[in-house]
Amino acid sequence: MNGRILLIDDNEDYCRQVQKTLALREMNVVYFTNGAEGLEHALNNDWGVILLDVYLNQQIDGLEILKRIVEKKSQIPVIMISGASTLQIAVEATKKGAYDFLEKPLDVDRLVITINRALEKYSLTQLSQNLLDELGKGLRMVGRSSSLSRILDDVERIARTDSKVLICGESGVGKDIVARLIHYKSQRENRPFVSVNCAAIPETLIETELFGYVEGAFTGANQNNSGYIAEAENGTLFLDEIGELPTSAQAKLLIFLNDGTYTPVGSTESRQSNVRIIAATNKNLENEVKLGNFREDLYYRLNVFKVHIPALRERPEDIEPLALYFLQRACNKFGKRITHFSEEAMDIILKQRWQGNVRQLKSAVYRMVLFCNDSMINYGTAAMAIQMDRTNELVSVPGPYQTALEEFEKLYFLNQLNLFGWDLSKVAEAVRLPKKDLAKKLEQLGLVHDKDRELIAY
Template identity: 40%
Template sequence: MSKILVIEDEAAIRRVLKKILTEESKDYLVEEAEDGLAAMEKIKEEDYDLVLCDIKMPKMDGIEVLEATKKIKPETPFVMISGHGDLETAVDTMKLGAFDYISKPPDLNRLLNTVRIALDRKELVTENKRLKKKVSKQYQMIGESSEINQIKEMIEKVAPTEARVLITGENGTGKELVAHWLHQKSERSKGPMIEVNCAAIPSELIESELFGHVKGAFTSANKDRAGKFEAANGGTIFLDEIGDMSLPAQAKVLRALQENKIQRVGSDKDIKVNVRVVAATNKNLKKEIEDKKFREDLYHRLAVILIRVPKLNDRRDDIPLLVDHFTKKVAEEQGTQQKEFSKEALQLLQEYDWTGNIRELRNVIERLIILGGTKIDKKDVELFASK
């Protein structure tokens, strides 16, 4: 059901507009306001999917209503209703955030078409916000330790820039979360975030995966295919475990970073790309450089900003917060009631040697929730969290 507010000081026009809209769709719930002041009272109390607003009104005109609403509910779309002499003013209202304007007397087809488009756009904006919130929730960084707060501060400074970032740390520490936060807080957040696990792709396929290929480039290349760099155009590409990338692929990545262009495998045609590269590794790349397994020039291109993610053993103060987070998440995923951990159980978890870092802790919490009692106590941890 779409809620529409019609603001018009002429009762006859209000009735006509309401009749047209309600006859058009049973999903339109139409309310009326006879002037701007009455409209603002309604707007403050209710959330409307669309507002049809006359410009010339006593007490408070349409421009004032538009400006006041944009301050408190900026996502509310406005379609302005203008008399012949108000057309120039109506165009100006679009600069203030109005979606469109309709002249009096309203053309039926134009009115209904504008209403449909405005409502569709509102629904799309709402859905995008919901999905973005869902993604943001999925990639939360949990913790208040000094180590984690330093990373959060670094992200706040670095994310809005175009600087390349190299994230280091052991497996399971949360390098992927840092990469997603960098993207979400960047100017590229509306663009794609493409992830590539360099360790999971065979060395003979990594170039095709990153840069694409043309038909006939190799035996199984039966059609042209775009690569991850093209898919990430306008956004961010996350090269996870880049220390496992082959040297030939490293050379092509270096060229992409230097010239902002790539070539598909089997082609000599340059394709321009506009991507921000964020990379991660659990390896000591300086040691890999000494062993001739990683290009030094690529390292310096990638490591403009270095972010080291600490081991869980180095941030034990965050374990209670992480336990609470994973407890809620597991309960939500499995549709079960959330379980409580005793102080003794939490203390014991803080004393464990977490060689698998946060990933291991998450698995242990899920095991405890499934196998432990109604309240997870020290005995549960001793029994089910053992190595």
């Protein structure tokens, strides 16, 4: 955690007193009595939190310094302090991006608590941003299909603009990765990327989650909440599953998209926002408009640039490079040394339809790596991992009992076959079936012992 504290106040005696008081609590304070000099150091050095006096008897005042800090380093919490504060000044400072507002003379305990909370927030924000940066630098759309090449060309072209983007495609195709690629290739790359799953927010909370709320706006609102839009200021707001947004919330979002202004719940003051909007959906929004489930004006407002990501089964040439990529990632994660897939293993991977798309393929390959105790993923390991995925899918959705029973049997016998290296005599003994009956059962389930044939018939 960066615990360095910058204090900007024109009273040197007061600065020394604060510095000494916080030093007793093992807090490192650097102060400047000149506002312009303090601003320069605020922008050019790393700080965990900034204490800033509102009234500086100089050419530049505290609110102007606050504005410039927020413009350049919006992640750093700025605590405003004043000996002659009014509610209007406090509101104005909050609107300009202040983390909190404290009155002089400062209550030491409250000051320490506020600083610690601000430092904690900054630490979490930096951790989140560092993870996103690490992810962003390593983001890859893996494949060799012409459709993927077109998508990557679109990303490069769109990233140079600041227009709204609508990303369409089935679940699991990588819509979130395309959104992040656009962000990290844009001029906003060093600003926040805030992802919002519209389907996961209850309808009654969507407005407060997006626009935030002020203290006292409703029962339980004990403090201000900035909301997702404010968190994404100067960066990108990614609205995932936009097709799940209730019509009541669609109207409010449309108003925000028209001019970038919004009003937190319980407030009478509107705020101007500077965020880029990227939305994604697995629905056909044109059909949803015809059905009356999605506002036509909102659809056209979002659909400035449209990126369609085809399902994995529509670009089969991407399956093998993706499987090899996930093999490498999984080996790094689990500390294993697996160099490749056998021809038979890759063959069965290529023959799947991958209804869950890239996400399902990744899950299956990671499971193969966990099951594998050799330097190569073989036929049986790949088949068992894929079958386990199919079985788990059947458990989670409605379906006929007989179908589920057959899939469980496949998984059971595949596991037994792998345990005994496909020695049918040993498997028959273990499962307590005559070898002839076992062979017949395997044939019924679509499992065969001949490795020159398909292992599982789907």
